[in-house]
Amino acid sequence: MAKLTLADLKKLREAKHAEMNPRDAAHKDVQIIVGMGTCGIAAEAKKTFDVLVDELDKAGLGNVAIRQTGCMGLCHSEPTVEVVVPGMPPVVYGKVDPDTARKIVNQHVVRKLLVNDHVYDKPAADIVRK
Amino acid sequence: MQATQCDAVTEIVENAFAAGATEIRLDWIRRGPRLEVTVRDDGRGMDAETRRKALDPFWTDGAKHPERKVGLGLPFVQQAAEQCGGSFALESAPGRGTTVAFAFDLANVDAPPAGDVAATLTELMAYPGAADLAVRRAEDDRTYEVRRAELAAALGDLEQAGTLALMKQFFSANEAEIRNEVQHGEIDAG
Numbered sequence: 001m002a003k004l005t006l007a008d009l010k011k012l013r014e015a016k017h018a019e020m021n022p023r024d025a026a027h028k029d030v031q032i033i034v035g036m037g038t039c040g041i042a043a044e045a046k047k048t049f050d051v052l053v054d055e056l057d058k059a060g061l062g063n064v065a066i067r068q069t070g071c072m073g074l075c076h077s078e079p080t081v082e083v084v085v086p087g088m089p090p091v092v093y094g095k096v097d098p099d100t101a102r103k104i105v106n107q108h109v110v111r112k113l114l115v116n117d118h119v120y121d122k123p124a125a126d127i128v129r130k
Numbered sequence: 131m132q133a134t135q136c137d138a139v140t141e142i143v144e145n146a147f148a149a150g151a152t153e154i155r156l157d158w159i160r161r162g163p164r165l166e167v168t169v170r171d172d173g174r175g176m177d178a179e180t181r182r183k184a185l186d187p188f189w190t191d192g193a194k195h196p197e198r199k200v201g202l203g204l205p206f207v208q209q210a211a212e213q214c215g216g217s218f219a220l221e222s223a224p225g226r227g228t229t230v231a232f233a234f235d236l237a238n239v240d241a242p243p244a245g246d247v248a249a250t251l252t253e254l255m256a257y258p259g260a261a262d263l264a265v266r267r268a269e270d271d272r273t274y275e276v277r278r279a280e281l282a283a284a285l286g287d288l289e290q291a292g293t294l295a296l297m298k299q300f301f302s303a304n305e306a307e308i309r310n311e312v313q314h315g316e317i318d319a320g
Binding site: 003004006007009010012013016036037038041042044046047049050052053054056057061062063064065066067068069070071073126 | 132133136137140141144148194195196197198202203206245246249250252253256257258274276280281283284285286287289290291292293294295296297298299300303304307
């Protein structure tokens with residue numbers, strides 16, 4: 001296979017833009033934030049990040065933002081993921097393995113339902129700035 | 131220590147972003163059984179005392195967690211490198227940036243596995259911070275280079291899921307190329 005160049009990449013991006021649908025636009029203010037500190041990395045947060053990318057892309061939600069941050073203080077429950085959906089309170093999820101990451105996309109983002117058993121509510125008290 | 135070579139690279143590059151760099155250069159080179167990674171940044175740098183403390187797992191600068199006393203990233207990378215017959219070096223000066231270089235002997239039974247290089251480079255390119263990240267990857271004599279600014283020019287917002295998926299496609303294709311792997315399914319760039 002030939003190398004994929006930056007010019008190819010630009011064309012792929014334009015093709016993707018052209019097929020954007022209205023449903024996609026509805027999710028443009030959704031943010032998913034993955035804790036990528038040493039504790040997250042040790043708990044395979046990179047896999048979680050990767051699954052989120054694939055699952056959102058597959059669901060046609062290509063304009064959801066996936067950001068990275070440091071440790072949210074919940075090192076005992078990594079990987080941690082914060083989900084910000086307009087109209088819902090921001091939620092920090094813990095122990096987000098690949099299956100839970102898929103549920104976050106298909107349940108929380110798409111259907112606006114919390115993913116039970118993984119809700120940690122907010123970052124640890126000692127790291128929140130007063 | 132970190133589970134994979136990719137995890138070790140992530141730690142060091144994240145540190146470079148955290149140092150407020152404007153320019154980060156990552157050389158990630160495998161030649162034969164030797165992996166050599168160098169991360170150079172032009173961030174704030176460290177004095178001799180801080181440089182020494184940075185390798186202590188029970189020290190942190192306190193910027194992220196005022197009440198916690200661990201900082202495991204660098205010490206883990208040093209441990210992983212030294213445990214598999216590799217090497218580790220940290221050079222830094224205030225105002226002049228930091229260079230971290232580590233090597234693994236991949237023939238050593240204690241060398242960590244590679245991990246997912248394409249996914250790792252995708253994440254690092256989207257890591258928050260103003261720095262332009264320049265990456266050079268090599269597997270023996272096959273190589274490619276790319277900068278974050280070039281990817282941003284081609285793709286726009288690097289933090290969007292759709293863009294991240296395209297970036298991963300870019301890195302997967304280039305990784306397959308330098309590893310001489312045949313990828314199934316053609317990519318139609320239209």
